[in-house]
Amino acid sequence: EAEVAQSPRYKITEKSQAVAFWCDPISGHATLYWYRQILGQGPELLVQFQDESVVDDSQLPKDRFSAERLKGVDSTLKIQPAELGDSAMYLCASSLLAGAYEQYFGPGTRLTVT
């Protein structure tokens, strides 16, 4: 069964350092989402891509976060510099179309900033 892949699964970094997360959606899925999930809360959307274009990044802290999906397939989310408050689970999800019923989630990357 096709799955959304994410790496690394766990990342520990010191504040002010740069960190990057990678996501490979299910093959053929045009829409890709990055969510941030703070411990004890529900996920919140950071950015949504349709193919290689950003559809919604209104909740992305653009002074330190960036996301790209250059070829419309896999995607990278970067934080520079990392802050203590960035400690969270970063989830990637994909769907066949933007209007598709179901988003398929990857296992997430657990980030701890010390």
Next chain:
Amino acid sequence: AQSVTQPDIHITVSEGASLELRCNYSYGATPYLFWYVQSPGQGLQLLLKYFSGDTLVQGIKGFEAEFKRSQSSFNLRKPSVHWSDAAEYFCASRKALNAGNMLTFGGGTRLMVKP
């Protein structure tokens, strides 16, 4: 703005007992509603969804949910809980199935199952 509320942060039930997890949404029109489950350290898995039609929807793993417009609720139920159901459950809503309309999640309910 739409929002989703899950009033219960933690729930503990005995194995074999029935379960109901509460979810309330705030949105003028009927939203699209979802329930997801998340096991520790894992991503989210869709249990069921409601768009229109029959207000009682069936999902995977023996779960069902009922949409009640008058109460703005979409509660998740299971008649007999198994130990493997211990996880965190998230209710989510979406305004419409159009580009740019993202999921809004509730805060989650952590389910613990006693043997």
